[in-house]
Amino acid sequence: MMPSLLYARSTILLAVASAFHPSSLRNNNHLSSSRRLRMTSANTNGPFPELVVFDLDACFWDQEMYTLSKIPDETNVVRGDLNGRGEGVVGVMSGRSRISLHKGSLSALQSHHDGRYPGTRVCFASSADTELAERIGRAALRLLEVVPGTTVWDLVVGRDWNGEDVNQIGRRPPLSANKSATHFPILRELTRVRYDRMLFFDDCQWGDHCGQVERACKESNTGNGPITIRTPYGLGVEEWAAGLEKYAKAYQALDGADNYDIKRRK
Ligand SMILES: *[C@@H]1O[C@H](CO)[C@@H](O)[C@H](O)[C@H]1NC(C)=O
Numbered sequence: 716m717m718p719s720l721l722y723a724r725s726t727i728l729l730a731v732a733s734a735f736h737p738s739s740l741r742n743n744n745h746l747s748s749s750r751r752l753r754m755t756s757a758n759t760n761g762p763f764p765e766l767v768v769f770d771l772d773a774c775f776w777d778q779e780m781y782t783l784s785k786i787p788d789e790t791n792v793v794r795g796d797l798n799g800r801g802e803g804v805v806g807v808m809s810g811r812s813r814i815s816l817h818k819g820s821l822s823a824l825q826s827h828h829d830g831r832y833p834g835t836r837v838c839f840a841s842s843a844d845t846e847l848a849e850r851i852g853r854a855a856l857r858l859l860e861v862v863p864g865t866t867v868w869d870l871v872v873g874r875d876w877n878g879e880d881v882n883q884i885g886r887r888p889p890l891s892a893n894k895s896a897t898h899f900p901i902l903r904e905l906t907r908v909r910y911d912r913m914l915f916f917d918d919c920q921w922g923d924h925c926g927q928v929e930r931a932c933k934e935s936n937t938g939n940g941p942i943t944i945r946t947p948y949g950l951g952v953e954e955w956a957a958g959l960e961k962y963a964k965a966y967q968a969l970d971g972a973d974n975y976d977i978k979r980r981k
Pocket residue numbers: 893895896927931
C-alpha cells in the first residue's frame with residue numbers, strides 16, 4: 716500500500732489518502748524534499764522527458780501548411796494576450812489564414828520557458844508536404860511568441876540547442892512521409908537522446924505516426940521507444956498533461972522512480 720502512495724502524483728490523491736491513513740503523513744518524511752516538492756506541484760513531478768517532439772500541423776498549431784501560399788514576415792503578425800503573460804505575437808497571417816498555437820502548445824512552452832521541466836529540450840518533426848509548406852512553417856516559428864519578446868524559435872532553437880536547427884520539417888530526401896523511418900532516426904542521431912527518453916505528440920489524422928514511431932523506433936537494450944500521444948483535436952492542456960503523466964509512469968515502471976536521479980547522472 717505504501718509504495719502506491721509514494722507514486723501518487725496528484726496533491727488531491729495524497730490529501731484523500733492521508734485523510735484515510737493519518738500515518739501516511741508521517742511516511743512522507745521518508746521522501747526527499749525534492750520528491751515532496753515534485754509531488755505537490757501539478758505536472759511538475761517528473762521524471763521529465765529529455766526530448767519533447769511536436770508535430771506541427773493540426774497538433775502544435777491550428778493550420779495545415781500545405782493549404783497556405785504566403786510566407787509570413789513581421790508585417791503579418793497578430794498581437795494579443797499571450798495566455799496572461801502580456802501582449803505579444805499570438806498569430807501570424809499567411810494570406811487570409813491565421814496560424815496560431817494551440818492552447819496546450821503555448822502553455823507547455825511557457826512552462827518550459829520558465830524552467831519547469833529540468834533536463835527537457837524541445838524540437839519539431841513535421842512531414843510538411845512541399846518546400847513552400849516547410850518555409851511557411853519555419854517562418855511562423857520565427858514569428859510566433861511564447862512570452863513577449865521571445866519567439867518559439869528563440870526558445871527551442873536558440874536556448875534549447877544553442878542555435879542549432881535540429882528540427883526535421885518536410886518530406887523531401889533525406890526525409891520522407893514516414894517519420895519513423897526518417898525524422899526520428901535522424902533526431903536520435905543529431906540529439907543523442909535515446910528513443911525511450913522522448914515524448915512525441917502528433918495529430919495522426921493523415922497516418923498513424925504515433926503507432927509507427929512506437930513500433931519502429933526502439934532502443935535495443937530496453938526494447939522501448941518514445942512515449943506518444945495522439946492529438947486529433949490539436950494539442951490541448953489536457954493532452955500535454957497526459958503526455959507528461961504517461962512518460963513519468965512509463966519511466967518509473969522501467970527504472971524505478973527512486974533511482975531516477977542517480978541514473979540520470981550516469
Ligand atoms: C515506416 O517506416 C518503418 C520503419 O522503417 C516501417 O517499419 C514501416 O512499415 C513504414 N510504414 C509505412 C506506412 O510505410
